Amino acid sequence: MNNIAVYLEIEEGIVADVSLELLTKGRSLAHQLKCKLEAIAIGSGLNNIAPQVFPYGVDILFLVDDKRLYPYTSMPHTSVLVKLFSEEKPQIALMGATSIGRDLGPRVSSALFSGLTADCTSLEIGDYEEKKEGKVFKNLLYQIRPAFGGNIVATIVNPEHRPQMATVREGVMKKEVFDKNHKGEIKKLDVKNYVPDTDFVVKVIERHMEKSKVNIKGSPIVISGGYGMGSRENFDLLFNFASVIGAEVGASRAAVDAGFADHERQIGQTGVTVRPKLYIACGISGQIQHIAGMQESSMIIAINNDPLAPINAIADYVITGNVEEVIPKMIKYYKKNSK
Amino acid sequence: MGLQIVVLAKQVPDTRNVGKDAMKADGTVNRAALPAIFNPEDLNALEQALRLKDKHEGSTVTILTMGPGRAAEIIRESLYRGADNGFLLTDRAFAGSDTLATSYAISCAIKNFPKVDLIICGRQAIDGDTAQVGPQVAQKLGLPQITYAEEILDLKKDVITVKRRLEKGVEVVEGKLPMVVTVNGSAPDCRPRNAKMVMKFKHAKTVSEKQEGNQDYTELFDTHPYLNITEWSVNDIKSDADWLGLKGSPTKVKTIESVVFQTKESKKLTADDFDIESLMRELIANHTIG
Ligand SMILES: Cc1cc2nc3c(=O)[nH]c(=O)nc-3n(C[C@H](O)[C@H](O)[C@H](O)COP(=O)(O)OP(=O)(O)OC[C@H]3O[C@@H](n4cnc5c(N)ncnc54)[C@H](O)[C@@H]3O)c2cc1C
Ligand SMILES: Nc1ncnc2c1ncn2[C@@H]1O[C@H](COP(=O)(O)O)[C@@H](O)[C@H]1O
Numbered sequence: 001m002n003n004i005a006v007y008l009e010i011e012e013g014i015v016a017d018v019s020l021e022l023l024t025k026g027r028s029l030a031h032q033l034k035c036k037l038e039a040i041a042i043g044s045g046l047n048n049i050a051p052q053v054f055p056y057g058v059d060i061l062f063l064v065d066d067k068r069l070y071p072y073t074s075m076p077h078t079s080v081l082v083k084l085f086s087e088e089k090p091q092i093a094l095m096g097a098t099s100i101g102r103d104l105g106p107r108v109s110s111a112l113f114s115g116l117t118a119d120c121t122s123l124e125i126g127d128y129e130e131k132k133e134g135k136v137f138k139n140l141l142y143q144i145r146p147a148f149g150g151n152i153v154a155t156i157v158n159p160e161h162r163p164q165m166a167t168v169r170e171g172v173m174k175k176e177v178f179d180k181n182h183k184g185e186i187k188k189l190d191v192k193n194y195v196p197d198t199d200f201v202v203k204v205i206e207r208h209m210e211k212s213k214v215n216i217k218g219s220p221i222v223i224s225g226g227y228g229m230g231s232r233e234n235f236d237l238l239f240n241f242a243s244v245i246g247a248e249v250g251a252s253r254a255a256v257d258a259g260f261a262d263h264e265r266q267i268g269q270t271g272v273t274v275r276p277k278l279y280i281a282c283g284i285s286g287q288i289q290h291i292a293g294m295q296e297s298s299m300i301i302a303i304n305n306d307p308l309a310p311i312n313a314i315a316d317y318v319i320t321g322n323v324e325e326v327i328p329k330m331i332k333y334y335k336k337n338s339k
Numbered sequence: 340m341g342l343q344i345v346v347l348a349k350q351v352p353d354t355r356n357v358g359k360d361a362m363k364a365d366g367t368v369n370r371a372a373l374p375a376i377f378n379p380e381d382l383n384a385l386e387q388a389l390r391l392k393d394k395h396e397g398s399t400v401t402i403l404t405m406g407p408g409r410a411a412e413i414i415r416e417s418l419y420r421g422a423d424n425g426f427l428l429t430d431r432a433f434a435g436s437d438t439l440a441t442s443y444a445i446s447c448a449i450k451n452f453p454k455v456d457l458i459i460c461g462r463q464a465i466d467g468d469t470a471q472v473g474p475q476v477a478q479k480l481g482l483p484q485i486t487y488a489e490e491i492l493d494l495k496k497d498v499i500t501v502k503r504r505l506e507k508g509v510e511v512v513e514g515k516l517p518m519v520v521t522v523n524g525s526a527p528d529c530r531p532r533n534a535k536m537v538m539k540f541k542h543a544k545t546v547s548e549k550q551e552g553n554q555d556y557t558e559l560f561d562t563h564p565y566l567n568i569t570e571w572s573v574n575d576i577k578s579d580a581d582w583l584g585l586k587g588s589p590t591k592v593k594t595i596e597s598v599v600f601q602t603k604e605s606k607k608l609t610a611d612d613f614d615i616e617s618l619m620r621e622l623i624a625n626h627t628i629g
Contacts (some may be wrong), residue, residue: 011507071510074474074484099505103486106471110439110478115589118469128593142593148466149354154595161589201483205500206511221628245628278627288598295600299627301618302605313602317618321610329612333619338629 003036003060004029005090005163007081008053009100010043010070011209015052017217018096018170025123025173026094027057032125033139036060038090042080044070050186057178059185066191068200071207072100075199078107083194085112090163092141094123097167109165115158116165117143121172121273121292128157135159141166150269150289171217171272214264219248220277224267224294227254228283228304229323235260237327238282244331250274250294252284268293282323286311303327341397342494344388345449347460347476348381348402348417350410354465377413380461382529384522387491388459389421389530395494399423401452405433405445411545414568418540419532425568427545432573435585438467442475444583447576449480457499458519462487470521477519484519485512489526545570 004026009016023039030037036059041049046065053061064080081104085093093108095101097119109116122144128137141164143156158164216222225238238249251261253268267274269289279297284290286302286309294300295314302315303326312318319326352373385400392398402417402425404410414425428448436444449455458477463470470486477484489504497516502509504525542559545568549556560566573583581587608614623629 073512074486078478099487099503102470103474103484106438106469106474107478107484109471110442110475113439113589115437115439116471117590118467118471128591130591143590146598147468147595148352150598151354152595152597155593156590157593158589159591202485202512202514204510204512207508208510209505209508212507247628278622291600292598300603312605314600315605316603317608318605319608319610319614319618326610326615329610329615330619333612333616334623334628337616337620337623 002089002091003038004092005038005040007095008039008041009096009098010041013045013048015049016096017175018098020056021173021175022094022168023053023056023058024176027178029092029125038062042069042077054182054184055177055180057182061184061186062189063186064189064191064194071204073202074103074107075201076195077104079199080194081108082111085163093163093165095167097169101167105165105167114161114163114165117145117156118167120145120166120168123166128159130159146269146292150292212264214248216248216250216265216274217272221245221247222250222274222276223247223280224250224284225255225261225282226252226284227258229255229260232260241327241331245334252290281311282327284311285309341399342391342395342456343399343454344391344457344459345401345403345452345455346385346388347445347458348404348413349378349464350375350406350413351378351464351466377416378461378464380463380522380524383524383526384459384461385417385420386527386529387522391491391494403448405441408547411548411568415540415543418543419537420530421533421536426571427568428571430572432583435588437588437590438469438471439475439589440583440587442472442479443587444578446476446479447578448571451576456516460521462521462523473519473521482517482519483514485514486521488520488522542566543568
């Protein structure tokens with residue numbers, strides 16, 4: 001009772017990274033709150049879910065298995081969560097800020113009248129004082145998220161209603177195995193008791209999901225290009241550099257919008273969050289929304305022809321110069337000095 | 340038989356062009372410095388509604404917006420592009436609403452319409468970026484939903500077929516009306532204003548707007564009743580005060596801070612061969628690369 005619940009997103013039997021990241025966060029919050037971590041898998045053919053999630057510290061895994069529950073549709077998954085949450089009364093419920101989590105979360109929160117904060121970038125535990133009535137609420141979930149296009153950061157709380165619900169984007173939280181031998185308990189729920197037949201009103205008649213080709217999140221070195229790269233052709237310089245040193249190529253939104261790079265490479269508030277060992281920002285000015293997605297990199301090198309570019313303030317090395325000139329030299333001197 | 344379509348549209352501050360003067364010294368947002376615009380994805384939603392109206396004779400596209408008086412601007416904007424009429428839900432009682440209280444008020448207003456086949460809204464509003472109001476309205480009305488729509492492919496009798504654009508692919512789904520559909524920015528842009536419609540509706544006003552000026556609109560509005568933009572207050576919808584405004588909002592803002600980044604002591608280098616070579620040597624030596 002009053003545990004932390006994480007909704008698992010599952011595609012072809014594989015639990016999504018974003019869910020594993022939330023389990024990692026959920027595990028540490030559960031530790032702090034001295035409660036259990038629950039995971040909920042709703043879908044079809046779920047026999048392989050337990051070994052995927054138990055290492056992340058799941059204490060109780062709920063399984064609702066039925067052919068009609070995959071692929072995801074809104075109403076049946078909503079019904080399971082609404083009833084299960086009414087029974088289990090979790091204090092916190094987390095899901096990915098993905099097209100599934102952002103379809104499901106609001107519906108569940110509306111049915112339960114519990115607040116939901118979208119796209120949190122940080123989750124913490126803390127107290128809240130309601131000044132007007134002088135009430136103090138202990139151990140609430142601080143749902144921290146950027147607002148107003150990233151120009152401010154707001155901390156949101158849900159003092160009176162449960163569960164406290166939040167969605168988080170992929171890559172924002174770290175994914176870390178808790179204990180590879182950890183085993184939790186499995187509870188199978190009968191779909192009949194949770195989903196009325198009338199929920200199956202929307203049918204998926206065609207579906208093409210692509211596996212992501214790039215893995216910028218997992219790469220120890222990220223070379224990112226911005227609008228200052230000037231063209232898609234110039235981005236080849238970055239791909240070349242990346243293949244030489246074993247890196248992945250990222251991009252700013254301005255570069256993506258200009259068509260220099262594909263959307264899945266976008267880093268920042270509305271793209272992925274990366275925290276590599278080394279981040280090389282090439283022709284990126286360093287607006288708040290971009291920095292939000294890379295500021296935790298261990299080392300940052302900024303290459304920009306403007307000595308006053310904002311990115312320079314957070315960089316360990318500032319190279320003032322043109323990308324067209326600097327990057328070929330980096331490749332050249334890397335090749336000369338390595339081995 | 341025509342369709343009764345309601346489009347939910349919101350007026351939002353233009354957060355995409357936040358200049359330096361948009362932030363006050365105390366780190367709060369200076370709303371006055373931001374222009375108010377038609378929420379971009381709501382225009383995509385309007386276009387989908389207008390396309391259905393083009394195909395299904397006798398259909399009506401109604402705009403519903405909740406906001407302050409000046410939000411009537413986006414109703415006029417919709418009329419200029421082909422919408423049939425508009426309703427502005429405005430009252431102090433709605434102030435401080437989070438997405439849940441907003442969707443409650445909107446769902447109560449929708450119940451005022453005798454028949455609704457389709458509710459189309461934007462995926463998300465750029466002020467909050469929450470994407471919650473659409474699904475919450477659907478839940479409150481007990482309707483199914485199709486989110487992330489890129490195109491309404493087909494509508495025959497009461498079966499709607501929709502292409503959804505998701506982050507990792509596309510999906511085609513089918514459902515029965517009545518239904519809530521939320522539309523992505525990747526959907527086709529909204530058609531421009533139509534000159535004839537601009538002429539027809541440029542004097543369209545809410546009651547409050549009529550009272551603002553010292554002009555007498557009585558005759559004009561008597562002969563041209565379509566110019567009335569209906570204003571609804573909390574008394575015009577059946578609702579429970581406990582579910583509205585601040586009271587009806589489970590989420591509270593605890594603190595707001597402006598964003599500050601940790602600045603670092605950085606090493607300054609030039610593009611000279613010497614500088615670049617030293618840097619690469621250093622990175623190799625300390626195993627950052629290689
Ligand atoms: C709600 C919202 C969400 C957003 N989300 C994101 C996000 O997730 N990610 C993101 O990146 N942005 C995001 N943005 C956009 C962000 O505000 C900036 O517009 C964007 O990051 C700017 O990209 P840029 O630095 O590549 O381009 P610019 O700001 O145009 O900077 C280009 C830089 O290149 C330099 N330059 C030019 N030519 C050269 C050259 N030859 N050699 C070296 N340097 C050169 C210039 O000096 C300049 O500093 C978001 C904005 C909003 C409102
Ligand atoms: N105050 C409002 N009035 C009318 N429609 C709204 C309002 N708030 C949100 N919506 C609709 O709900 C969508 C999602 O909004 P949001 O949940 O705020 O991101 C918007 O694109 C609008 O279509």
